[in-house]
Amino acid sequence: xxxxxxxxxxxxxxxxxxxxxxxxxxxxxxxxxxxxxxxxxxxxxxxxxxxxxxxxxxxxxxxxxxxxxxxxxxxxxxxxxxxxxxxxxxxxxxxxxxxxxxxxxxxxxxxxxxxxxxxxxxxxxxxxxxxxxxxxxxxxxxxxxxxxxxxxxxxxxxxxxxxxxxxxxxxxxxxxxxxxxxxxxxxxxxxxxxxxxxxxxxxxxxxxxxxxxxxxxxxxxxxxxxxxxxxxxxxxxxxxxxxxxxxxxxxxxxxxxxxxxxxxxxxxxxxxxxxxxxxxxxxxxxxxxxxxxxxxxxxxxxxxxxxxxxxxxxxxxxxxxxxxxxxxxxxxxxxxxxxxxxxxxx
Numbered sequence: 001x002x003x004x005x006x007x008x009x010x011x012x013x014x015x016x017x018x019x020x021x022x023x024x025x026x027x028x029x030x031x032x033x034x035x036x037x038x039x040x041x042x043x044x045x046x047x048x049x050x051x052x053x054x055x056x057x058x059x060x061x062x063x064x065x066x067x068x069x070x071x072x073x074x075x076x077x078x079x080x081x082x083x084x085x086x087x088x089x090x091x092x093x094x095x096x097x098x099x100x101x102x103x104x105x106x107x108x109x110x111x112x113x114x115x116x117x118x119x120x121x122x123x124x125x126x127x128x129x130x131x132x133x134x135x136x137x138x139x140x141x142x143x144x145x146x147x148x149x150x151x152x153x154x155x156x157x158x159x160x161x162x163x164x165x166x167x168x169x170x171x172x173x174x175x176x177x178x179x180x181x182x183x184x185x186x187x188x189x190x191x192x193x194x195x196x197x198x199x200x201x202x203x204x205x206x207x208x209x210x211x212x213x214x215x216x217x218x219x220x221x222x223x224x225x226x227x228x229x230x231x232x233x234x235x236x237x238x239x240x241x242x243x244x245x246x247x248x249x250x251x252x253x254x255x256x257x258x259x260x261x262x263x264x265x266x267x268x269x270x271x272x273x274x275x276x277x278x279x280x281x282x283x284x285x286x287x288x289x290x291x292x293x294x295x296x297x298x299x300x301x302x303x304x305x306x307x308x309x310x311x312x313x314x315x316x317x318x319x320x321x322x323x324x325x326x327x328x329x330x331x332x333x334x335x336x337x338x339x340x341x342x343x344x345x346x
Contacts, residue, residue, distance in 0.1 A: 024334050035323050042319045047095050050312050108309025112301055117309050128294030132279050135217025142222050147229025151237060152256060162226060169223020174282060178216045178289045195291035213290045217283060228271055232264040273329025277322040
């Protein structure tokens with residue numbers, strides 16, 4: 001008779017990290033590679049729109065000091081630089097030459113800042129990340145806490161109050177909310193500065209300048225997220241497996257946080273990735289009101305003064321942010337719901 005090896009459960013090895021997440025890693029790599037042609041197409045349209053904007057195209061490439069002198073000298077310089085920079089070349093040639101300069105780290109010259117774009121664009125992007133991500137993080141945490149309690153205590157005074165808050169917050173434009181907070185905390189109570197990011201004289205600590213912009217972003221995002229968290233939790237609490245969990249005698253905390261919340265989180269995670277680019281685009285008005293030196297305020301000024309080099313780079317940043325937000329949405333969905341991650345192995 002043949003010997004039959006019987007393997008115990010302990011003999012089976014748990015899958016390694018790479019084995020468990022290899023479908024997800026492959027998917028992320030494919031999506032990252034797909035971003036390259038997509039951003040190339042998007043940049044073509046952005047470059048086309050900005051190229052045909054009214055204004056002098058030489059301003060996007062030259063320091064204004066290079067176009068000084070008598071009218072005859074200025075005209076000669078203009079002809080010289082137009083030929084040297086290839087501004088009379090075919091459009092497609094200018095586009096690929098611009099991409100070559102972009103890949104080499106040359107983003108052009110800013111009319112507003114009177115210096116190369118690469119010297120300050122990163123600082124403005126970082127400033128926007130500071131305000132937006134801090135406000136978004138606070139809104140997300142508060143929406144989870146309040147949304148779960150509102151769903152569990154449906155139709156209570158607590159639930160009705162935050163339902164009204166959510167509707168009002170979604171309805172109010174951000175600029176109105178910003179002006180309201182400025183009037184209350186800066187003009188009436190004089191507790192907080194109206195605008196800026198730092199006090200050059202050092203009379204106020206820097207964190208005070210963050211409070212109003214972050215508060216506007218937090219309240220606006222909280223109103224938006226709170227609606228989805230509450231509705232998602234209410235939908236999950238109606239499911240049969242929740243009733244089964246309660247029938248088994250599990251505590252309410254285990255039912256809510258281990259069973260209900262995990263499943264309610266799936267549609268919320270899909271919302272987060274798509275909301276990130278909207279968060280930054282919505283902050284353009286907020287940054288303008290508070291004179292916050294972020295990418296949104298920079299886009300506003302660059303459009304106003306036809307600063308082409310800054311405008312192209314800033315718009316491509318928003319396009320890239322949108323693509324990465326969509327990728328984060330899909331990845332987050334896979335991490336929250338293991339069925340999707342494991343489905344890639346079949």
